[in-house]
Amino acid sequence: MLVLSSLCAFTACADSAHASEQSDAPQTVYRAASQNASKGSEAFFTGDVRVERLFPANATAHYSGAYVTFQPGARxxxxxxxxxxxxxxxxxxxxxxxxxxxxxxxxxxxSLWCPPGVEHWHGATPDAPMTHLVITGVRDGRNVVWKEHVTDEQYRGHQ
Structure with a gap:
């Protein structure tokens, strides 16, 4: 009985301490159905790509998130x-x-970390689709700097 009452007292103290550490700041929920999903622009992608935005960067979180789905051969x-x-x-x-x-x-x-400033591309294999979750940092209001398209020869370099 002494052990049980000690355990109850410890649990009550732990709950009390936890409650006092909680922030009064509101949380922001981004509902899946409310986010913009779009076809990847031909200016930035080769092949069929779909971008499902999950959350934008904001004043305190300097990163955004999205699922990006590439159909076979897309990049x-x-x-x-x-x-x-x-x-x-x-x-x-x-x-x-x-x-x-x-x-x-x-x-x-x-998972992969791509450091700031590293020029790269990503995509699916030639024979199967691929989806990845990206969490992208924002600096000076920009999260990406686009360059030229990846050539078929550069893409096929994986074979």
Whole structure:
């Protein structure tokens, strides 16, 4: 009985301490149905790409998030992120290449950090679609700087 009453007293203290650490700041919920989903622009992508925005950057969180789905053979143009980007593969196999000609394959659950300023591209393999979650930093109001399209030869360098 003494152990039970001690446990109850500890739990009550822990709950009380936890409640006092909670912030009074409001939380912002971004409902999936309310976010913009769009076809990837032909100016920035080769092939069929869909971008599902999850949340925008704001005054205190200097990053945004999105799911990007690439159909077989689809890929981004060369680009860089002024504040970097995290990428987590959620479906399929991703390819990502850098200007030095290296192409890396990422499987479901693999994640990648692309540091600020590294020119790269990413996309699906030629035979299967791929989806990844990206969390992209924003610097000076920009999260991406687009470059030219990846050529078929550059893309096929993964073979």
């Amino acid at each position: 981004s143009a060369w680009h860089l992120h002024p504040a970097g980007q995290h990428m987590i593969v959620t479906d399929g196999v991703a390819l990502t290449g850098t200007r030095d000609g290296r192409i890396v394959r990422l499987n479901v659950g693999d």
